Every structure is written in structure tokens, then in C-alpha cells.
Amino acid sequence: MTAPHRRPRLAVWKFASCDGCQLSLLDCEDELLAVAGAIDIAYFPEATRGAVSGHYDLSLVEGSITTAHDAERIRQVRGRSARLVTIGACATSGGIQALRNFADIRDFTAAVYARPDYISTLATSTPIAGHVAVDFELRGCPVNKRQLLEVICAFLAGRRPAVAAHSVCMECKLKGNLCVMVAHGTACLGPVTHAGCGALCPAYHRGCYGCYGPQETPNTASLGGSLRALGMDERALHRIYRTFNANAEAFRCESDRHAD
Amino acid sequence: MPTDADQLLAVTLDGLSGLIAALIRRGYRVAGPTVRDGIIGYDEIASLEDLPRGWSDEQRGGHYRLVRRDDEALFGYAVGPHSWKRYLHPPLLQLWRARRNGDATALESDPRPRERFAFIGVRSCELHAIAIQDEVFLRGRHADPHYRARRDGAVLIAVNCAVAGGTCFCASMKTGPRATAGFDIALTELITDEGHLFLAASGTDIGRELLAQTPHRNATPEQAATAEKIVDRTAQRMGRQMRSDDLHDLLLRNLDHPRWSEVADRCLSCGNCTMVCPTCFCTAVEDSSDLTGAEVSRSRRWDSCFSVDFSYLHGGSVRQSVRSRYRQWMTHKLATWHDQFGSSGCVGCGRCITWCPVGIDITEEVRAIRESGHS
Numbered sequence: 001m002t003a004p005h006r007r008p009r010l011a012v013w014k015f016a017s018c019d020g021c022q023l024s025l026l027d028c029e030d031e032l033l034a035v036a037g038a039i040d041i042a043y044f045p046e047a048t049r050g051a052v053s054g055h056y057d058l059s060l061v062e063g064s065i066t067t068a069h070d071a072e073r074i075r076q077v078r079g080r081s082a083r084l085v086t087i088g089a090c091a092t093s094g095g096i097q098a099l100r101n102f103a104d105i106r107d108f109t110a111a112v113y114a115r116p117d118y119i120s121t122l123a124t125s126t127p128i129a130g131h132v133a134v135d136f137e138l139r140g141c142p143v144n145k146r147q148l149l150e151v152i153c154a155f156l157a158g159r160r161p162a163v164a165a166h167s168v169c170m171e172c173k174l175k176g177n178l179c180v181m182v183a184h185g186t187a188c189l190g191p192v193t194h195a196g197c198g199a200l201c202p203a204y205h206r207g208c209y210g211c212y213g214p215q216e217t218p219n220t221a222s223l224g225g226s227l228r229a230l231g232m233d234e235r236a237l238h239r240i241y242r243t244f245n246a247n248a249e250a251f252r253c254e255s256d257r258h259a260d
Numbered sequence: 261m262p263t264d265a266d267q268l269l270a271v272t273l274d275g276l277s278g279l280i281a282a283l284i285r286r287g288y289r290v291a292g293p294t295v296r297d298g299i300i301g302y303d304e305i306a307s308l309e310d311l312p313r314g315w316s317d318e319q320r321g322g323h324y325r326l327v328r329r330d331d332e333a334l335f336g337y338a339v340g341p342h343s344w345k346r347y348l349h350p351p352l353l354q355l356w357r358a359r360r361n362g363d364a365t366a367l368e369s370d371p372r373p374r375e376r377f378a379f380i381g382v383r384s385c386e387l388h389a390i391a392i393q394d395e396v397f398l399r400g401r402h403a404d405p406h407y408r409a410r411r412d413g414a415v416l417i418a419v420n421c422a423v424a425g426g427t428c429f430c431a432s433m434k435t436g437p438r439a440t441a442g443f444d445i446a447l448t449e450l451i452t453d454e455g456h457l458f459l460a461a462s463g464t465d466i467g468r469e470l471l472a473q474t475p476h477r478n479a480t481p482e483q484a485a486t487a488e489k490i491v492d493r494t495a496q497r498m499g500r501q502m503r504s505d506d507l508h509d510l511l512l513r514n515l516d517h518p519r520w521s522e523v524a525d526r527c528l529s530c531g532n533c534t535m536v537c538p539t540c541f542c543t544a545v546e547d548s549s550d551l552t553g554a555e556v557s558r559s560r561r562w563d564s565c566f567s568v569d570f571s572y573l574h575g576g577s578v579r580q581s582v583r584s585r586y587r588q589w590m591t592h593k594l595a596t597w598h599d600q601f602g603s604s605g606c607v608g609c610g611r612c613i614t615w616c617p618v619g620i621d622i623t624e625e626v627r628a629i630r631e632s633g634h635s
């Protein structure tokens with residue numbers, strides 16, 4: 001007989017993000033409700049005020065760091081979490097808001113706010129791993145519900161999550177999709193993009209947009225040759241990598257190689 | 261009345277239609293080529309109407325397009341991205357699951373398919389690929405029960421190739437284009453002034469039995485000669501060629517050839533080549549557990565030597581570089597497969613060339629090494 005043990009405590013934290021990943025978590029409601037008695041879930045949406053208290057077995061972190069206040073808050077969260085897992089493109093690479101990293105933030109605040117001087121923000125949007133140690137990064141914009149559950153189950157069971165880091169192409173072939181790049185001549189970032197979505201876009205005859213960020217060994221330079229042959233010019237090659245994972249190193253470097 | 265084993269029979273379109281219906285009536289799950297989303301892939305078929313009548317394809321490195329034929333041929337195309345391993349060795353398969361109930365644990369193994377498969381339109385290279393996977397999965401004391409459950413009793417209806425695809429090189433690998441063994445029935449499609457016919461040969465008792473029940477005539481010597489000519493012409497029109505008698509030693513002598521680095525600059529390590537290859541058999545085994553740990557399961561899914569995790573040993577992956585991964589792939593296919601399984605692991609189907617997004621061509625890579633390597 002195993003000794004009765006304390007219910008594992010799970011916390012969900014939000015930083016700069018659109019809440020899409022938390023929606024994926026809410027989408028797991030049925031599965032989570034079924035075990036509501038087995039785990040204790042604490043949500044901290046927009047917990048920008050108030051003290052962070054207690055200790056957590058697993059913290060899920062959504063969003064990137066864009067303010068000095070958040071840079072401090074993530075350190076507190078880390079200190080209270082046995083395991084810290086980032087969820088989504090914002091938390092793992094800086095998100096779409098990392099486009100600010102390539103421009104002057106003052107131009108943005110001046111364009112958006114009537115009183116930009118009221119806005120206190122950092123010049124960059126950076127991933128959580130740029131600030132504290134991270135135990136696992138789950139990719140996607142937003143994360144895939146099935147993978148999110150897998151990560152939670154794996155961490156609570158103390159095993160390694162079955163989350164592959166290879167290309168989207170492998171998922172595409174497992175599904176039996178046609179390849180839109182080879183059979184339709186549609187530009188696709190699948191070969192350089194991290195698996196996880198189940199090759200969603202190619203299944204609907206669209207090229208992959210790279211929303212899971214770079215795969216484990218991305219060869220963007222070589223793919224560029226094929227994309228060019230399919231009609232993409234320098235500007236298109238620059239822009240195709242400037243999306244949700246613009247700040248992920250492989251995508252950032254490839255984008256920089258092409259003029260806007 | 262039993263049919264003479266050597267006698268070629270002439271079967272009409274209606275006859276072929278009846279053969280498919282007979283297989284379905286006998287309870288087979290019939291799979292065959294069909295046009296879907298701009299490719300000819302394999303899927304379950306219900307009748308002749310599902311076959312790619314009047315379609316062909318244009319293939320080269322990293323390029324595939326469907327094209328119209330100027331006749332009504334049902335099998336006038338070359339192989340597409342699917343292969344029969346989708347059925348015999350499924351991409352994702354739950355091996356077992358276990359459920360805890362108090363102190364008891366109930367274990368369930370994967371449900372075995374109840375129906376047997378019948379495949380229509382199997383090409384000669386594919387018969388060879390199935391024979392190679394038979395060797396991998398069924399030889400020795402540890403036969404794979406999941407593969408066996410799908411393979412046993414499967415009926416293979418082959419088609420001799422009437423067109424060579426732009427990336428085909430079965431003639432070089434001595435695996436085609438004529439089906440010589442491993443089929444239950446082999447067809448050659450003839451479209452002549454006499455009409456649309458299939459010359460059928462049987463290779464097994466079940467093949468003979470099925471043909472005996474299909475309306476037919478005996479083929480004339482002229483029809484047999486025309487069929488021979490069609491396949492001979494295909495052999496002469498292969499899209500690619502590759503000398504294959506010395507590959508084992510050639511590649512293993514050239515493990516440090518600079519070409520491996522050069523191809524690694526182009527290779528995306530995307531894994532498409534291994535996914536479409538009809539002989540690649542590697543899988544990753546993954547465990548899952550639910551939130552409470554009451555239910556666990558183990559599955560396997562196709563993996564590729566192009567992924568980093570594939571060569572993960574204690575502490576890390578031993579093939580970090582794409583150079584080492586591409587080299588593993590090609591030397592396994594063409595060289596070490598001979599040591600491991602007694603044949604080449606490549607049947608010259610050309611899929612890895614067509615479906616590589618950057619068009620890397622195994623025959624070109626061999627040529628480059630042959631021309632400048634240690635010979």
C-alpha cells in the first residue's frame with residue numbers, strides 16, 4: 001500500500017500574452033474536472049498585483065517578459081515552483097510581441113497610446129528561459145490541448161513527456177496528408193518547424209506558418225532555396241519568419257538574411 | 261475447374277469489377293489507388309470507379325503533379341507518396357494498455373484487425389518492399405505479432421508497370437518493373453483496338469481460385485506478346501539509373517567522403533524520405549498515463565533516423581550532425597541492410613527523391629561518391 005499523499009498543486013501564471021494558451025487549458029476542462037479531486041489547481045490570471053504565495057508542484061507559465069515588474073515576478077514564481085513549464089510561443093520565444101525587438105519601442109507606444117509617457121515597458125519581449133531556469137518548453141501558438149494534457153500527466157507522474165521535437169513533415173506523413181509543397185507548389189515551413197500541431201495547416205491544403213517555432217535542427221537556408229523556386233522574393237522570405245516565433249534564434253537569423 | 265498456372269487469362273473491365281466485388285463479398289478490406297487532393301494515394305476502395313481512371317503523374321526531385329492521360333487507363337501512373345506499409349505497419353499503433361482497479365491491473369493488448377486485407381495495384385517494387393518488411397518483422401524467433409496479424413492472409417493483386425515514373429529506378433535495383441514473385445494475381449493492362457483488357461497471371465492457390473471465378477478467356481499469344489512489350493518498354497524508360505552491384509563496399513569505403521557534408525548542407529532533416537520509403541520500418545515507442553495514473557498505455561509510431569531522439573543513448577544523441585544522419589540513412593538502405601537482412605533496403609521506387617522538399621536524389625548522391633571517392 002502506498003501512503004496517502006497530498007494532492008499535487010498546479011499553478012497557471014500569465015505574463016504578456018493573448019490568453020490563447022490558457023484557453024487550450026480550459027478546453028481540457030472535462031479531463032481536468034474528472035480529476036479535480038486528485039489535483040489542486042490555482043489560476044493566477046493577470047496576477048500583477050497581490051503577493052505570490054504558497055508552493056506549487058508544477059507551474060505552467062504563459063506569456064513573455066515585457067516589463068521590469070514581470071521580470072521580477074517570474075523570479076518569484078520560479079522560487080515557488082518545483083517544476084516550471086512554459087506553454088506557447090510567447091513564453092518560449094517571446095511571441096508576436098517580440099516584433100518590438102526589431103524596432104524602436106517608442107515608435108509603437110507613440111502610435112498606440114494617447115499618453116505614451118504613462119507606459120512603462122521594456123524595449124524587448126523575451127522568453128521565460130531568458131530570465132529563469134525552465135524545466136520544459138511546450139511549443140505552439142496556441143499550444144495543442146492533447147500535448148498540454150500529456151505534459152501535465154507526465155510531470156505529475158514523474159516521467160518524460162512524449163513530445164517530439166522533429167519536423168512537422170513527419171506528423172504530416174504519419175497522417176497520410178499530401179505534401180502541399182511537392183504536390184501543389186505551395187510554400188510550407190513544415191520542414192523547419194517543430195512538430196506538435198499534427199500538421200494542421202497542410203491537412204487543409206495550406207502551407208505551415210511555423211507557429212510551433214523551429215524544429216530541433218532547422219535548415220532554413222536550404223529550405224529558402226525551395227521557397228524562392230516557388231516564387232517567394234527577398235521580402236517574402238524576410239517576412240515569413242517574422243511572426244509568432246520571430247525571436248526564436250533560427251527564425252530570427254534566417255529573416256535577417258533577407259532584406260525587407 | 262482449376263486454371264493452368266502458366267496460362268495467362270484475359271479479363272475485361274467488367275471482370276475486374278467482379279473480382280473487386282468478390283473480394284468484398286468474401287470479407288476482405290480492399291485497398292487500392294485513388295485520386296485524392298492532387299495525388300494518387302492508397303485508400304479503401306468499393307469499386308472500379310474509385311481507381312484513378314485516366315490519370316497519370318509527373319515526378320522529379322521535390323516535384324509531383326497529377327496529369328491527364330489521353331486514354332482511360334486505370335493503372336497508368338507511377339507510385340505516389342503512400343505505400344502498403346500504411347496498412348501492414350501502421351503509422352501509429354497502440355501496443356497495449358493497462359487499467360488499475362484497486363489492487364488489480366487489467367492488461368489489454370492491441371485489438372487485432374478482424375478482416376484480412378486485399379491490395380489492388382501493387383507494383384513490382386512494392387512486392388519486393390513487402391518481402392523486405394516480411395524479413396524484418398517475421399524472421400527469427402521474435403516475429404512481430406502486430407505485423408503478422410495484418411500480413412497473414414493478405415491478398416496481393418499486382419500490376420505490371422506500363423509507365424516508368426520520373427524518379428523510378430527499379431530496373432537498376434532488379435526489383436521491377438515486371439512482377440515476378442510474391443503476388444496472388446499479377447495484371448498487365450492492355451488498351452488496344454480490341455478494347456480495354458487485363459492479362460492476368462496467378463501466383464498462388466487463392467489467386468487461381470479468384471481468377472477461376474472471374475469471367476475470362478484465355479489470352480492469345482499476340483496479347484501476351486503485347487503485354488511483354490509494354491513492360492520491356494517501361495524498363496527502358498526508367499527516370500533514374502544507379503549501378504547497384506557494388507554499393508555495399510563502395511559506401512562503407514567512403515564514410516569520410518566530403519559529399520556527406522555537402523548533402524548535409526541541403527538536407528532539412530525533415531524525415532520525409534524515411535516516411536515515404538516502403539521499406540523503412542523504424543518506430544519510436546511512447547508511454548502515456550492519465551492524470552491519476554489509473555490508466556497507462558504504450559504505443560509505437562513511425563520514427564526516422566533523421567530525428568535527434570532516434571539515436572538518443574544515455575546522456576544524449578550520438579548523431580547530432582545532419583551529416584551523420586543522412587549517412588546513416590543512405591548506408592543503411594544501400595549497404596548495411598545487406599549485412600542485417602541479406603538484401604538491399606532500397607527497391608528503387610523513387611519516393612524519397614520525389615517527396616524530398618529540396619529534391620535530394622539518392623542516385624545522384626551515389627554517383628557523386630562513385631565518381632570521386634575511394635573505389
Ligand code: SF4
Pocket residue numbers: 168169170172173177178179180181182188189190191199202207208532617
Ligand atoms: S506539406 Fe509541409 S509539413 Fe507536410 S510534408 Fe510537405 S513540406 Fe512537410
Ligand code: SF4
Pocket residue numbers: 533536537538539593605606607608609610611612613622
Ligand atoms: S530508399 Fe528511396 S528509392 Fe529506395 S526504396 Fe526507399 S524510397 Fe524507394
Ligand code: SF4
Pocket residue numbers: 534539540541542563564565566588589590592593
Ligand atoms: S534508413 Fe533510417 S528510418 Fe529507415 S530503416 Fe534504416 S535506420 Fe530506420
Ligand code: SF4
Pocket residue numbers: 526527528529530531532533534566615616617618619620
Ligand atoms: S533527404 Fe530530403 S526528405 Fe530526407 S531528411 Fe533530407 S531533406 Fe528531408
